[in-house]
Each structure stands twice: as C-alpha cells, then as structure tokens.
Amino acid sequence: MITHPPLCGLALDRPRLMGILNVTPDSFSDGGRHATVEAALARARTMAREAEILDIGGESTRPGAEEVPVAEEIARTVPVIEAIRAAGLATPISIDTRKAAVAEAALDAGADMVNDVTAGRFDPEMLPLVAGRGVPVCLMHSVADPKTMQAHARYDDVVEEVYAHLEERIAAAEDAGIDRRNIIADPGIGFGKTLQHNLSLIRHLDRYHALGVPLLFGASRKRFIGAITGADDAADRLGGSIAVALAAATKGAHILRVHDTHETGQALRLHLAIQDGFEED
Known part of the structure; x- marks a missing residue:
C-alpha cells in the first residue's frame, strides 16, 4: 500500500482500525448504548484491545439528524475522554465533530485528532483551531447538512466530483496553516450519496491516493449494506460491513x-496474511 508519515504515532504501512464510540442517544446503529460515562468507558476498554484509534462522537450525523447544541455535545464527549485518560488508556482518541468549540474542549481533555464530517465547511474556526494545535484532521466529503444531505445526492460523476471537493478542502486546510502531514481524506460513504454512488466510490477508492494524503474509509453498518443484503437492522450488517472494509483495504x-x-x-489479519504472507512467532 501507499505509505505516509505516521499518524498519532501509528505507522501507516498497513490498514489501521478506528473504533466508533458514539456517546449519543440517537446514532443510527448504537444510539444510547454508550450514553453514560461508565458504559462508554467499558466499551473503550474493550475496543482499545482491538482498535488503534478511538473515534468519539457526541452528535449523530445520520441522514435526517438534528443539530446538537455545542454545550450538550461537549457534555457528552469530554467526560468520556477524561475518563479514558484517567483509566490509563493511551490509545489515540479522535473527536468526531464539526464544531471548533467541541474539538477544542476534546483536545484539552486528551483527544489527539479531529474527524470533521464537513471538512471544515460547517465552522470557519475549525481549520484555524486544528492548525494552531498542530493535530491531525480528517476531512470528509459531504454535502449540505445531515438533515438534508440525501436530498442533495446528485452527481454527474460522483468519483471525480468527490475527488475535486476533497482536493479543494485539502487546499483550504493548508491555506489555514495545517501541515499536509496532518491531513487525512475520507470520501464520505453514505453522506449525501445513493447506493450506486457508494458502490462507485468503493470500486474506485484507489483514485483518491492521488490526493497525496492517507485515506480513511467508513462504511460500517451503513444503510446501503442493508439495502443490498436485506438487513434492515443496522446491528445485523456485520458480514456486509466486513466485506466492504476488506474491499477498502484491498484498495x-x-x-x-x-x-x-x-x-x-480478525478478518483484516487473515486478509493481510493471505495477501502479504504470515510468519509464526
């Protein structure tokens, strides 16, 4: 695979797992399951044995979701980050937010990077904040806002239009003073895309290596998997989620x-062993 400088101390010579920890009452897949600090910390402990990054979010960005006030989003996420650090877990933490004030509070509490589903479009203070703190940021492609994005899922060429958008946002991040070594790109599977758009982006994911930054891919349990497999419940989409994750790893x-x-x-370890070889300890 195309390698890049380390991210949060992690070498990017193989795919790394980012574990999703939603501390929200209404996320599409696991809303409410980790809404208390105790439940979130327990899940973080488990994921820290398996994932190299923990991605903590306090606002659902599922299609149709309403905006969460800044104070409430901080109240949901910061105590969890503080608890994770107080428990001695050193796993890098990503704060999944589109709001600079939330990102700042999370970084102060011990987070290591920012994951912004709007690539800095929503809050004009986000990119300057990231630049000033010298932390990595993931810039994701999306359109409009979560409440209305599916109504804007219209492209002549989704692969190239998403590429152009990410290229523009990377330039905006660099103009704000963010070191290119700290920029990650995400094509935004499911964010203002139809099923066919999602499949096209996965099929042509390797196109985005030309952006010159690491690629993050997130399709876990998303609606298009259910549409193809008939799994209406997001929790029943494990097999499909693994399939698309391995497809992304291949790309x-x-x-x-x-x-x-x-x-x-587990699936990724087997995938890499088959592709790259395996030596017994």
Missing part, C-alpha cells in the same frame, strides 16, 4: 472506521 485504505472492532480485526 489501500489506511484507516478503517468500524463499529465491530474485534470481528473486523
């Missing part, structure tokens, strides 16, 4: 953002 994705860290990690 050279550097970070796989997933809910099911144990199962995806």
